Amino acid sequence: MKYNYDVIIIGSGPAGFSCAMQSSKFDKKVLVIEANEESFGGTWINSGTIPSKALRETARIIQRFQSQFEDLSHEKAYQHHKMEELLKYKNETLKSKNTKVENDFNKNEIDTVRGFGVLKDNNTVEVTAKDGSKKEYSGEFIFVSPGSKPLQPKGFKVDHDKVLDYTSVLNLNHIPRKILIIGSGVQALEYATTFSNLGSRVSILNETDSFLQFLDNEIRDQLTMILDKQKIEVFSNAENIEIQSNGLRNTTEVRYNLRNDNEGKRTRVIETEHVLYLGGKTPNTSGLGFENTGVELDEEGYIVVNSDYQTNVENIFAGGDAIGYPALASASFSEGRLASCRMFGIKALDVPPEIPFAIYSIPEISSIGLTEKEAKSRGYDVTVGRAYYKNITQGDISNQQDGLLKLVFETESLKLVGIHIIGERASDLIHLGQAVMSLGGDVRYFINHVLNYPTYSEAYRIAAFNGMNRVYKAGVKYKKLLKNNK
Numbered sequence: 001m002k003y004n005y006d007v008i009i010i011g012s013g014p015a016g017f018s019c020a021m022q023s024s025k026f027d028k029k030v031l032v033i034e035a036n037e038e039s040f041g042g043t044w045i046n047s048g049t050i051p052s053k054a055l056r057e058t059a060r061i062i063q064r065f066q067s068q069f070e071d072l073s074h075e076k077a078y079q080h081h082k083m084e085e086l087l088k089y090k091n092e093t094l095k096s097k098n099t100k101v102e103n104d105f106n107k108n109e110i111d112t113v114r115g116f117g118v119l120k121d122n123n124t125v126e127v128t129a130k131d132g133s134k135k136e137y138s139g140e141f142i143f144v145s146p147g148s149k150p151l152q153p154k155g156f157k158v159d160h161d162k163v164l165d166y167t168s169v170l171n172l173n174h175i176p177r178k179i180l181i182i183g184s185g186v187q188a189l190e191y192a193t194t195f196s197n198l199g200s201r202v203s204i205l206n207e208t209d210s211f212l213q214f215l216d217n218e219i220r221d222q223l224t225m226i227l228d229k230q231k232i233e234v235f236s237n238a239e240n241i242e243i244q245s246n247g248l249r250n251t252t253e254v255r256y257n258l259r260n261d262n263e264g265k266r267t268r269v270i271e272t273e274h275v276l277y278l279g280g281k282t283p284n285t286s287g288l289g290f291e292n293t294g295v296e297l298d299e300e301g302y303i304v305v306n307s308d309y310q311t312n313v314e315n316i317f318a319g320g321d322a323i324g325y326p327a328l329a330s331a332s333f334s335e336g337r338l339a340s341c342r343m344f345g346i347k348a349l350d351v352p353p354e355i356p357f358a359i360y361s362i363p364e365i366s367s368i369g370l371t372e373k374e375a376k377s378r379g380y381d382v383t384v385g386r387a388y389y390k391n392i393t394q395g396d397i398s399n400q401q402d403g404l405l406k407l408v409f410e411t412e413s414l415k416l417v418g419i420h421i422i423g424e425r426a427s428d429l430i431h432l433g434q435a436v437m438s439l440g441g442d443v444r445y446f447i448n449h450v451l452n453y454p455t456y457s458e459a460y461r462i463a464a465f466n467g468m469n470r471v472y473k474a475g476v477k478y479k480k481l482l483k484n485n486k
């Protein structure tokens with residue numbers, strides 16, 4: 001064998017993990033290099049996807065208990081529960097997930113080495129271990145998936161005590177009475193609703209002019225109503241953010257100006273106990289030796305790849321957060337798998353352009369395809385069908401009446417072009433619509449097929465009837481459509 005390995009993988013997050021697993025299934029000799037001494041899985045298992053969802057799950061259970069048994073729960077969660085106890089569940093989840101990844105590597109005879117990997121040339125990676133010792137490994141192919149890290153904010157510092165980021169928030173030893181989240185994205189909303197359901201007073205300070213603008217308008221309206229109910233305030237258009245501690249009042253003061261403030265440049269102040277900074281991310285690509293290979297990076301340091309996840313160097317592939325959008329664990333799994341298929345010449349379909357996204361707020365939001373506004377602006381003649389959770393039996397049973405499932409479909413063909421959900425189980429529910437949509441189905445699927453009852457999926461049936469009634473009222477021949485369907 002010319003090289004030590006068929007493929008060397010830098011980083012054991014979802015992209016690296018799935019590339020390793022797929023390559024081993026092709027009977028290839030695989031080495032995974034991981035810089036973290038204690039655990040595999042990167043941001044996915046240790047500081048991002050899984051821990052935030054494990055903490056959220058705890059908050060959700062508390063919220064469900066409180067909404068169902070109000071009489072038993074006069075007190076706020078932070079009066080009942082110690083953060084330490086809540087984090088225990090998260091820690092156990094991480095430990096179990098970590099063991100599973102390690103077992104998968106062992107079972108599939110995937111070699112692993114701990115240390116920081118640096119590309120020395122197109123086929124060689126040098127690994128520096130914690131004790132400073134170095135060793136070189138060669139591979140026919142190299143898959144680079146070093147992930148990303150939090151971007152440092154301008155104007156203030158993350159001290160991991162009063163000002164936290166997504167890594168240090170997981171080490172909080174109490175549930176804060178008040179927390180201010182600085183960020184405008186998905187994770188800001190997720191942590192905001194998690195802490196609100198744990199009993200904290202939560203505000204969001206957002207540096208852009210709107211919050212989650214990409215959501216369908218009606219989903220955003222529902223979200224605004226839900227945030228109001230949870231007493232979460234959102235302050236948009238903030239700039240010149242500074243953070244100071246006020247020793248006298250034992251608080252943290254966040255000062256900022258409003259962009260385009262019609263009251264002049266007035267400084268606004270929010271007092272809080274903790275700040276959670278959830279700004280952007282930056283790829284972990286510095287110091288990886290790309291200059292030794294000629295692999296192209298863009299101006300922000302992201303690795304440039306083609307649709308096969310191949311860099312401009314033929315045998316070097318990359319995936320995950322280090323290649324940029326969509327920077328999700330869900331997409332990273334597909335990227336690693338597909339890169340492996342492309343390396344070893346195995347046929348596999350490209351990732352379809354329409355991928356769903358989920359926001360694990362309480363309640364969840366999930367979406368795929370075009371919003372109503374996008375569809376109309378692209379010239380589609382569309383009709384919408386809505387089902388409010390208050391009209392779904394499962395919503396009543398579970399006391400989860402806040403929510404909306406909205407179908408956007410072509411009026412003439414009834415084919416789905418978008419599905420938008422806010423409400424309990426939205427991130428799972430979306431997949432039924434995704435399957436129908438990707439197989440070219442139309443809204444009649446949800447009327448003609450029997451779905452389990454009671455379930456949240458009933459929302460699809462109600463939304464389909466609601467949409468079909470609107471088509472009928474609009475004058476398109478509903479009866480004819482149903483007749484043709486026989």
Ligand SMILES: Cc1cc2nc3c(=O)[nH]c(=O)nc-3n(C[C@H](O)[C@H](O)[C@H](O)COP(=O)(O)OP(=O)(O)OC[C@H]3O[C@@H](n4cnc5c(N)ncnc54)[C@H](O)[C@@H]3O)c2cc1C
Binds near residue numbers: 116
């Ligand atoms: C708070 C939060 C919540 C999130 N929630 C979700 C969610 O709900 N759903 C979702 O799909 N996505 C979610 N994400 C995004 C998801 O975590 C990332 O998209 C995903 O982990 C990226 O995978 P990756 O393989 O690129 O990198 P990572 O998971 O970051 O793994 C990279 C690994 O490479 C290692 N490494 C780096 N450099 C080297 C080197 N030179 N040598 C050796 N090893 C190296 C690192 O130690 C790390 O273990 C969330 C992220 C955050 C921060």
